[in-house]
Amino acid sequence: xxxxxxxxxxYHEEDVDSAHIDEKTVAVLGYGSQGHAHAxxxxxxxxxxxxxxxxxxxxxxxxxxxxxRVETPAExxxxxxxxxxxxxxxxxxxxYDEIEPHxxxxxxLQFAHGFNIHYGQIEPPEDVDVTMVAPKSPxxxxxxxxxxxxxxxxxxAVYQDATGEATDEALAYAQGIGCARAGVIETTFREETxxxxxxxxxxxxxxVTSLVKTGYETLVDNGYSPEMAYFEVLNELKLIVDLMYxxxxxxxxxSVSDTAEYGGLTQGDVxxxxxxxxxxxxxxxxxxxxxxxxxxxxxxxxxxxxxRQQRQAELDHDIEDVGARLxxxxxxxxxxxxxxxxxxxxx
Ligand SMILES: NC(=O)C1=CN([C@@H]2O[C@H](COP(=O)(O)OP(=O)(O)OC[C@H]3O[C@@H](n4cnc5c(N)ncnc54)[C@H](OP(=O)(O)O)[C@@H]3O)[C@@H](O)[C@H]2O)C=CC1
Ligand SMILES: CC[C@](O)(C(C)=O)C(=O)O
Ligand SMILES: [Mg+2]
Ligand SMILES: [Mg+2]
Numbered sequence: 001x002x003x004x005x006x007x008x009x010x011y012h013e014e015d016v017d018s019a020h021i022d023e024k025t026v027a028v029l030g031y032g033s034q035g036h037a038h039a040x041x042x043x044x045x046x047x048x049x050x051x052x053x054x055x056x057x058x059x060x061x062x063x064x065x066x067x068x069r070v071e072t073p074a075e076x077x078x079x080x081x082x083x084x085x086x087x088x089x090x091x092x093x094x095x096y097d098e099i100e101p102h103x104x105x106x107x108x109l110q111f112a113h114g115f116n117i118h119y120g121q122i123e124p125p126e127d128v129d130v131t132m133v134a135p136k137s138p139x140x141x142x143x144x145x146x147x148x149x150x151x152x153x154x155x156x157a158v159y160q161d162a163t164g165e166a167t168d169e170a171l172a173y174a175q176g177i178g179c180a181r182a183g184v185i186e187t188t189f190r191e192e193t194x195x196x197x198x199x200x201x202x203x204x205x206x207x208v209t210s211l212v213k214t215g216y217e218t219l220v221d222n223g224y225s226p227e228m229a230y231f232e233v234l235n236e237l238k239l240i241v242d243l244m245y246x247x248x249x250x251x252x253x254x255s256v257s258d259t260a261e262y263g264g265l266t267q268g269d270v271x272x273x274x275x276x277x278x279x280x281x282x283x284x285x286x287x288x289x290x291x292x293x294x295x296x297x298x299x300x301x302x303x304x305x306x307x308r309q310q311r312q313a314e315l316d317h318d319i320e321d322v323g324a325r326l327x328x329x330x331x332x333x334x335x336x337x338x339x340x341x342x343x344x345x346x347x
Pocket of ligand 4: 197
């Protein structure tokens with residue numbers, strides 16, 4: 001379990017006793033990106049699964065077609081020992097209100113992200129376990145890896161251990177969705193929540209899209225063709241990230257030309273300079289002090305006006321148009337595509 005190479009405990013299949021979940025019923029609330037993967041993987045691992053969805057849910061048909069039992073969230077929670085909260089973060093407090101009367105002593109409230117616990121939007125009773133198994137991947141890959149016999153790395157955290165068995169049960173859950181095949185790293189709700197929010201804002205989703213758009217605009221504004229700019233700053237990004245994913249920075253630098261390596265090494269810190277580092281510090285601070293959480297909760301209460309406007313601006317960007325046309329034209333666009341996941345629109 002412990003490995004001197006790591007600062008935190010890392011668990012693998014041999015550390016898991018699946019008896020901690022085998023005889024239990026798991027209610028998976030939500031059947032979107034994570035929900036469909038957890039529900040199907042757990043069911044195929046032999047766990048009794050019931051999916052909890054509202055009566056008029058657009059996800060009901062998919063869950064039933066996948067052979068799963070579907071109830072309302074309250075009904076599913078009433079019969080479950082483990083309730084896995086896999087509806088969007090902003091929806092979870094309302095769904096929690098529906099299921100709270102059905103939480104029995106010794107039940108488990110299980111999350112894939114710590115937002116609502118960490119920022120105090122959900123306050124479970126003291127006699128239930130509160131755990132997290134957070135795959136470090138979009139849900140459709142959690143499913144695809146499981147089907148392929150492979151695993152997806154995940155984080156595990158225990159916020160409340162009423163039964164004394166919370167870690168063992170969370171590990172068995174991680175095994176059930178296939179994550180223990182890859183490795184499960186122990187963390188805390190605070191660390192997962194803050195690092196996840198920072199990562200998606202500063203680098204993975206926010207940082208990278210702005211880097212791509214700014215690179216594209218710089219080329220096009222200086223007279224280069226949109227097609228050239230698209231290939232250079234977006235399409236090829238996948239190939240570069242794949243190399244880093246497989247073998248770290250070293251494999252990427254080994255694979256590109258010496259010219260690219262020298263130019264990249266000398267210009268990288270010019271582009272992502274000290275100002276960017278300061279911006280990142282500010283982004284992290286807003287996550288840590290709850291400012292981002294308060295802003296996002298208020299944005300939802302207001303009906304998401306800024307979210308809608310920003311999302312539309314993103315869809316209207318020229319790179320989307322040229323990208324769609326090029327992907328239609330070239331065969332490579334269909335290769336190695338992830339199985340599409342039916343995820344309801346956010347609005
Ligand atoms: N997306 C990802 O890959 C990752 C997500 N997570 C975490 O996992 C959790 C789930 O996220 P994710 O899988 O993205 O969620 P999704 O947005 O994919 O969830 C959609 C599901 O939630 C249901 N739902 C949406 N709105 C409502 C509502 N108002 N009332 C009832 N049900 C509703 C939908 O059903 P309906 O058809 O009824 O709308 C659908 O089944 C979050 O905590 C997230 O942070 C963690 C790691 C990665
Ligand atoms: C990177 C985005 C993510 O944190 C994820 C897929 O892990 C999310 O919240 O969807
Ligand atoms: Mg994440
Ligand atoms: Mg996230």
